[in-house]
Amino acid sequence: MAAQTNFIDIATIWLHAGKGGDGAVSFHREKFVAAGGPDGGDGGRGGDIIFVADDHLSTLMDFRYKRKYVAPEGGKGGASLCHGKNAENLVIKVPLGTVIKDAESGLVIADLSDHTPVTIAKGGRGGYGNAHFATPTRQIPKFAKPGMPGEDLQVTLELKLIADVGLIGFPNVGKSTLISTISAAKPKIANYHFTTLVPTLGVVSVGEGASFVCADIPGLIEGASEGVGLGHDFLRHVERCRLLLHVVDVSGSECRDPIEDFEKINEELAKFSPVLAERPQIVVGNKCDLATEEQIETFRQYVEGKGLTFVPISAATMQGVKQLPGLVYNRLKDIPQVPVFTPEYKKPEAKKNGRDFTIQRMEAHVWSVDAPWLEYILAGSNVDDYESLQFFQRQLAESGILDALVQKGVEENDTILIGEYQFDYIF
Template identity: 50%
Template structure:
């Protein structure tokens, strides 16, 4: 089964909670805090495996969640970090964020990796909060939640040569003759509905991968006949082999067929017009083909086109060897890297940022809903998830951070008074003037 599109859910592991604990050695009175930090959650990583050719695995498993970090331990021991979850994908996989439409990564090389959902940091244990004034703090942070998102995977077949053309022009027959591939062949349209790959071996260490792409029709660039599903596979091929039914067995003009398919490819992606192309004049074993080929060459000459034409018969195997050797020579002259600028390599990058004195940004917004003041802030939301509200010291620390961010002052300026209700996310607090 060939699957070239999938939508999956990924979530990085949550960080482990920090621990509140104290040293209790026999001969160490008032030993102080000994709660360790929680471990970091695991990342979800996509890694390219050149042994895969389809996204069929994601048809049956759609949720990928990394493990959470371990909780902090006593005696100041750090909880273990969780292992990363590595998900194997085939080369040519495009990873797209489902909410924003942003391209997360374009994975083309074997063993290439990208982190698609980062794990959360572990919470700090109470040993981290010891100060000269508070030598025995009972504060510990909760672990940070791991990143979660829905992503769409699109597979664009990685092949050296792509066979394109109208349905029933002989693409599948040609692939079956030149390789060990066994595509479905039938005397009706759209026999091929998914790409088929085959390795063409010319001997002497020369070989290349050929893809039989599903037949295109007029209007494919607008999605007619699943056009977009088929055309995206053309983007990764280094050479386009355009197969034309030169005998016109279905009553169409071969030259018009060639022009229409080229136009659809151009409308889908203008850069594909620059892709090297050869024309395969198939079904030359039929009497009408010779006359049509002469007319085809004449029309190309009148239009100023100069693309090589190889007359063949996929059924009798006539003329195939010169075609294959010419394609191999062309491939030798083309760089191995994909030709489109849209292919984005995922590289190792280091980003340097200025360290802030305050861990939390002053990025809050205050609005009023009747008698309730609503405070919205990504930093506060993050702080609340990491704060343990079951301890008095945790609540006091939370209030102190809000005051340092300037939220108390801003609320007073907006008219907040003693007893006023303040809403932060799903929590409601009572505003109290500090005496």
């Protein structure tokens, strides 16, 4: 039995960017140097998770068996102010044309329609070593900050093939035979429905230096837009095509009416995507060697009455096939590229109004507040200015940080660490 190629065009995976390395608690030790100060270094940054498109991949099969991807953690800080090693990024290769979506919301994060690397999950920041926290009144801080966790999220990968032209139509109308005659593609061909179970790409040459990419999409049936038959599994692959070759069996050899076939396929396209329904079409009337002149002429008049180009052919006997690539190529010159999918996804902080925080007791009377959104505000504030300080204190109160500190047992004059800043807590 011949081996069947497994084609996977959708997968859901977990991404965990690397945690930042912990800061070090260390004190300078040197002969003849008494009471050396703190010299604990910062932790390294955790690894990002980066996606990049690879021309040598054509399926998402690898993600069927491996569902969790974890980037390396940053190195821990060391003595003598040694900074921890920044972690290597985790690079994940996917086929060209892969769209990455947030699994929960379905919103687009990135469209890998070219070879530009895209960072999907950022590694955590390294923690500060104890050298950061020395003050005239606290000369031997015995604490450091841990590294921040990396971003983690569940994403859905959808492969939407990149082709200039898509062959659409009912099963067994001759699409596979057609692409095998106009390109070097070798799809499986047989006289039964759904012989083609995976999309096939073929490069069609039109003279010296001129070519276009054509995709043979498995046959659609009525109800495909709702998932009937192969449904959405393959309709998504038509979305990037600039031009559709709508192949119809004009002979009615499957005991179906060509006009009804044409209408039903277009109805399914419209239900799946109104934009797709407006995509330019050339109607290819196949199996003309089996049709009568009356059948061909009736269908021609119907198609041209809709303002569409009609090309009668017989893929089996090559009748009319040679003129088709040139006609398609010239038509493509006037059709702009299909826009990429625009990113819609926002980071979790934005969805939660940027109010997340965690509080950790570092040692007696020392507390650490981890709140990236608050550090961003603090970095843009002048704490020596009364109004700026008042605004910052309002953020602490409105976000619930002050109440949370009280609940955890903060006392008068305790030290509060926020990023690189430290404050005395005063009731």
